[in-house]
Amino acid sequence: MSVLKGFEPANVLSYFEELCKIPHGSGNTKAISDYCVQFAKDHNLRYVQDEYNDVIIYKDGTEGFENSSPVIIQGHLDMVCEKTLDSTHDFMKDPLDLKVENGYLYAQDTSLGGDDGIAIAYALSVLASDTIAHPPIEAVFTVDEETSMLGAEKLDMSLLKGRRLLNIDSEEEGVLTCGCAGGLRQHVTFDFQKVEKEGTEIELWIKGLLGGHSGSDIHKQRGNAVKLSSRMYIHLSKTFAMDLISIDGGEKDNVITYSAKMRVLVDSAQAEDFITAVREEEAIWKKEFSNDETGLNIEITNAGQKNITVIAPADSSRIMKFIYAVPQGLICSDRNLLGQSETSLNLGVTVTREDSVFMQFLLRSSIETKKQALCERVGALVELAGGRYIIDSEYPAWGYDPNSKLRPLMRDVYVKMFKEEPRVEAVHTGLECGIFGGHCEGLDSVSFGPNILDIHSINEKLDLASVERMWKFLLEVLKACK
Numbered sequence: 001m002s003v004l005k006g007f008e009p010a011n012v013l014s015y016f017e018e019l020c021k022i023p024h025g026s027g028n029t030k031a032i033s034d035y036c037v038q039f040a041k042d043h044n045l046r047y048v049q050d051e052y053n054d055v056i057i058y059k060d061g062t063e064g065f066e067n068s069s070p071v072i073i074q075g076h077l078d079m080v081c082e083k084t085l086d087s088t089h090d091f092m093k094d095p096l097d098l099k100v101e102n103g104y105l106y107a108q109d110t111s112l113g114g115d116d117g118i119a120i121a122y123a124l125s126v127l128a129s130d131t132i133a134h135p136p137i138e139a140v141f142t143v144d145e146e147t148s149m150l151g152a153e154k155l156d157m158s159l160l161k162g163r164r165l166l167n168i169d170s171e172e173e174g175v176l177t178c179g180c181a182g183g184l185r186q187h188v189t190f191d192f193q194k195v196e197k198e199g200t201e202i203e204l205w206i207k208g209l210l211g212g213h214s215g216s217d218i219h220k221q222r223g224n225a226v227k228l229s230s231r232m233y234i235h236l237s238k239t240f241a242m243d244l245i246s247i248d249g250g251e252k253d254n255v256i257t258y259s260a261k262m263r264v265l266v267d268s269a270q271a272e273d274f275i276t277a278v279r280e281e282e283a284i285w286k287k288e289f290s291n292d293e294t295g296l297n298i299e300i301t302n303a304g305q306k307n308i309t310v311i312a313p314a315d316s317s318r319i320m321k322f323i324y325a326v327p328q329g330l331i332c333s334d335r336n337l338l339g340q341s342e343t344s345l346n347l348g349v350t351v352t353r354e355d356s357v358f359m360q361f362l363l364r365s366s367i368e369t370k371k372q373a374l375c376e377r378v379g380a381l382v383e384l385a386g387g388r389y390i391i392d393s394e395y396p397a398w399g400y401d402p403n404s405k406l407r408p409l410m411r412d413v414y415v416k417m418f419k420e421e422p423r424v425e426a427v428h429t430g431l432e433c434g435i436f437g438g439h440c441e442g443l444d445s446v447s448f449g450p451n452i453l454d455i456h457s458i459n460e461k462l463d464l465a466s467v468e469r470m471w472k473f474l475l476e477v478l479k480a481c482k
Contacts, residue, residue, distance in 0.1 A: 003098045004105070007464050009471045011128065016121035020113065021095040025081035026147040028092060029053045032077050036120070036141055043128055048159055053077070053143045054151045056159055059127050061136040064482070068135035070162035071481050073126065075119020075169055076145035076432065080252060080456040082111040085207065085259065104453070104461040114462040115455040116145070119168035122474055134478040138162045145169075145432055146254060146456075148185075148393040152432040157439035164406050164481060165440075166474070167433050167447035171216065171455055173466045176414070177447035178407055179426030180434065181215065181341075181364040182371055182397035185253060186378055188359040190322070190387040192315035197243055200271040201303040204232065204262045204278060206249075208295030211258030213456045214346035214362055215429035218256070219330045223285070223293050225249050225260035226350045230323035232281055233262065237317075240274050241267040244316035245308065246352035247323075253348030253362035255456050260350065268305050275300055311357075319357050322385035323347070326361075326378060334366065334426075341428035343370045345378065364428060366397050398434035398445070400426060406444040413476045418469075448473075 004013040024032040033053035040047035046058040055077075061068050081091040087109040089097075097108040106112055123139040126132055138160055142151030170177045206225040210217075226249040236242065242264050249260025266274045282298045289296060311319070327345050334342040342365060349360035361378060365371035375391065382389045401407075407424065414422040433445040450470040451463035 003100050007100075008468050009125070011125045012121045012467065012471055013464075015124045016117055017098065019117045019120060020098055020107070023092055023094065024077055024079055024113065025091045026078040026144050029077045029143040033141070033143065036077070036124075039124060039127075045127060050154065050156065052151055052154045054155050055141045057127055057139040059137040059139070062133050065133060065135045068482050069164065070136040070138050071134070071478065072138045072140055072160060072162040072165040073123045074140040074142070074165055074167050074432065074436070075116045075123065076142045076151065077120060078144050078146050079113030079115065079117065080111055080146050080255065082255065082456065082458050084109045084458050100464070103464050105464055106461045109458065111456065111458060112460040112462060114452040114460060115171060116169045118450060118452070118462065118467065122168055122471060125471075126474075126478070132475060132478070135481050142432060149395050149430065149432055149435060152435040157436070160440060163440065163442050163444060165433065165436055165443055165445040166477065167431060167445060168449050168474075169431055170427070170447045170449040171452040173449075173451045173463070173470055174418075174420075175423045175425055175448065176407060176410055177427050177431070178404065178424055179366065179400040180398045180431040181366045181428050182368060182395055182434065183362060183364045183430045184371065184375060184394035185392055186361040186363060186375060186389055187392070188361065188382050188387055188389045190315070190319045190357045190385065191355060192319065192357065193312040194309045194355070195312050196307060197265055197310050198305070198307045199243070199265040200268040200305050201245065201263060201265055201308055202271065202274065203301040203303065204229070204264070205259070205299040205301070206262070207259040207299065208297045209258035209293055210295070211256045211457050212454060213429065214254045214256055214348060215344070215364055216427065216455070218344040218346060218428065219341045221292065221329060222256050223289060223296065224328050224347060225257045226323060226347055227328050228285065229260050229262040230320050232278065233264070233320045234324050235281065236274065236277055239277065240270050242274070243310035243313060244320065245310050247350055247357065248352055250347070250349045253346060253360045255348055256346060257348060257350070265308060265310050271302065275302070318385045322381060322387065323350075323359075326381050331374060332370065337426055340426060342366050343374055344428065345374060364430065366426060366428070368397060395430060396434040396438060398431060398437060401444065404444050404446070406446050409480055410446055410448070410477055413480050414473065417473060417476060
């Protein structure tokens with residue numbers, strides 16, 4: 001039986017539940033793309049599916065809207081796949097285990113994919129209906145937005161005639177998003193030499209941090225487990241004879257790293273004192289975070305005395321000093337939109353390989369020159385520490401359009417429906433509107449959506465009452481687009 005039975009809008013939630021049965025993490029979108037194609041076939045709608053798994057579905061305007069200008073409804077098919085440390089969920093084959101509690105929908109032990117499955121469910125519900133009034137619709141479902149915005153970059157924009165874009169990829173009801181940060185990925189590599197040493201191997205597993213979205217949560221000063229690991233290493237290496245074996249944490253650069261494992265080799269005679277010092281450092285961190293990171297803890301495993309390969313001391317020193325020194329989090333707030341983030345940096349992935357340590361950073365800024373300056377700043381630190389880097393997945397910021405006609409239209413609809421003013425904001429996340437706008441001259445875009453809490457995390461929750469309100473809002477906006 002559906003866990004969403006009895007909740008409205010039933011059609012939207014039914015489609016969302018179907019989507020949650022199909023694994024659709026970034027890079028694994030063929031099945032969900034094919035589902036959308038089959039939907040189009042079943043409803044006798046014209047469609048295009050490209051080689052990247054992007055899908056466009058077309059529907060004529062309803063009676064009285066036949067000659068209206070088309071409206072683009074757009075969202076992305078992929079989701080961020082996160083799960084609890086003890087979860088056995090396989091994102092390549094398992095459906096999400098949906099639960100409802102206190103009016104919120106979530107997935108047991110995993111992220112939910114409300115970002116951006118709710119956009120697809122809204123669009124499919126409009127396309128399937130025979131009673132909803134609307135202009136001609138171009139429903140655009142892109143892929144790999146969460147990792148590279150590949151789908152939007154590769155989409156043949158000449159297939160779109162609409163110049164009004166409803167991007168349903170925002171997570172706060174009552175907000176009309178009209179601008180976003182641009183971003184890029186910086187891949188950093190430090191090669192190292194290895195040596196054999198004898199001592200006691202100790203693993204420090206820093207876990208229980210909140211993590212969260214590296215854009216929308218980056219200003220909240222949440223702990224980064226890899227950064228904390230480096231702090232532990234730099235601090236304790238002043239007192240103890242220790243060597244780095246490995247450091248690993250994070251799987252995605254758009255998620256704040258909430259768990260990391262650091263393996264070190266210490267002088268066996270100092271092993272017990274070392275563990276005591278780790279606990280003292282842990283207590284300091286908890287005091288510093290106050291009530292913000294209540295789940296923070298360090299699991300310590302003493303693997304015993306052994307001969308083992310470690311990273312050469314000079315190499316481990318420069319690598320860990322780099323991690324400690326490189327910025328993390330909010331770099332600068334917006335000088336014009338007070339209270340909003342402008343420029344940030346997130347160390348999201350750290351992996352120790354056979355002869356190197358690899359790191360992946362996500363840089364964001366609403367100002368192009370400051371994005372490039374931050375990239376140069378990180379690059380300078382990398383070079384000073386003897387590493388190398390490459391840049392990819394760069395995407396543009398989406399600038400605020402003071403001449404938008406869609407934004408005041410949506411504002412008027414919102415005020416009429418809810419008797420209050422919506423907030424008009426730019427966000428510190430990456431949205432595909434900038435890419436669409438760069439290819440579609442004269443495109444007028446607004447992003448909106450229902451309340452989704454803690455996206456990109458195992459705590460993600462979809463506010464079902466908000467889903468219903470924003471569905472009704474979408475329908476009124478479509479009417480107003482006549």
